[in-house]
Amino acid sequence: SSGINAEYGGNTFFQVSNPIATLRSKHVLKDVYGNDICKIKKKLWAFRYTWHMLAGENLEERRVTMAFRHFALHKKCYVYVYEPPYPHEDAPTETGHLKPLIMMKSSVFGFDIKIYDGENQDVLYAHMSKDAFRDILLSHGDDSYCLTIEPGVDVAFMTALALMWDYAISDMQKNN
8 A cells, every 4th residue: 555654774663554545634554563553634624734643442532633833934733642531533623721742843845854842842852854864764655754763752653743744744735
């Protein structure tokens, strides 16, 4: 299937596929054994360009919301992480009661993405670029990005966020 592979040291540890090409752009993140880990899904009707990461039973529990903001010289998104009980995937997106856990920022062209702590933006968690000397390779067709994750930061979560960013930016470029 077409999608993104995430590799470390030449070994694939995630695969992302779009099993059904739908308007909602649903993508499923799978482990190396083909087990579903989470689903990444675009919200159709939202004030800001918004994507959700879903997990749990039948991949229907909203765990993360990414809300994008566009500026003249860069793209930025805030990542909100929900606490149990998790909202259902079709519930209204309400983040007013949440502080952004993570902030992601890039140039206007979407290259050289930095992932920061949402409150203290001096703390860098990860960095994604076209640099070939990074730790994790994300390949999508002929395009590839490399991801470096700081020690002590959840590799799976940062990789999933980087993949969500890639799908969201690609979708924005296609639809604008």
